[in-house]
Amino acid sequence: MEIRRIGGIVLIIVGLGIAYTGYTMSGSLGNQLGEAISGSPSDSVMIRYVAGAACAAVGAFLAK
Numbered sequence: 001m002e003i004r005r006i007g008g009i010v011l012i013i014v015g016l017g018i019a020y021t022g023y024t025m026s027g028s029l030g031n032q033l034g035e036a037i038s039g040s041p042s043d044s045v046m047i048r049y050v051a052g053a054a055c056a057a058v059g060a061f062l063a064k
Helices: 002-026 029-038 043-063
Strands: none
Touching: 002 029, 002 043
C-alpha cells in the first residue's frame, strides 16, 4: 500500500515536470513563430501537455 502511494507521488511529480517542459517549449522563439503562422501550438507541445496531465492524473489516483 505504501509503495503504491510513493509511486503515485512520483508520477505526479513526473507529470508536472513533463507539463512544465511543454510550457517552456511553448515560449521558445521558434514555437511562437510557428504558432503565429499556424494559429495553434505545435504537436510536441500538445503531446507534453496531454502526457503530463495524464501522468499526474494517474499519480493522483494512485496516491489517494
